[in-house]
Amino acid sequence: MSFPQSSAPDTTPKLGAALRQRHVTMIALGGIIGAGLFVGSSATLATVGPAACVSYLVAGIVVLMVIRMLGAIDGERGESRGGVGGLYAGSETPAQRWHRDGLSVANRPASI
Structure with a gap:
């Protein structure tokens, strides 16, 4: 099923790329470290109590x-x-x- 296209100009704001590579890298590192802390803590708690x-x-x-x-x-x-x-x-x-x-x-x- 196809929807009819509107002839009105597109006035929705366009999003720009505001994050640089270093920002994405820091977010990824934070996620990895955070997940590692949770997994490591759970493994330790399961083993030692x-x-x-x-x-x-x-x-x-x-x-x-x-x-x-x-x-x-x-x-x-x-x-x-x-x-x-x-x-x-x-x-x-x-x-x-x-x-x-x-x-x-x-x-x-x-x-x-």
């Missing part, structure tokens, strides 16, 4: 301690300017400390 949650918790605490230590090192060196801790010393929330320390760890390789 609830103890895997405890091991993930311990690993997370270790990572948190490393981030806090690197943040302390960054503060001791005196190179850290600004940030929430420099403006309001002692009045940070835990989320603000986590954010500051995470940024410190992320920026440390650039300053070496």
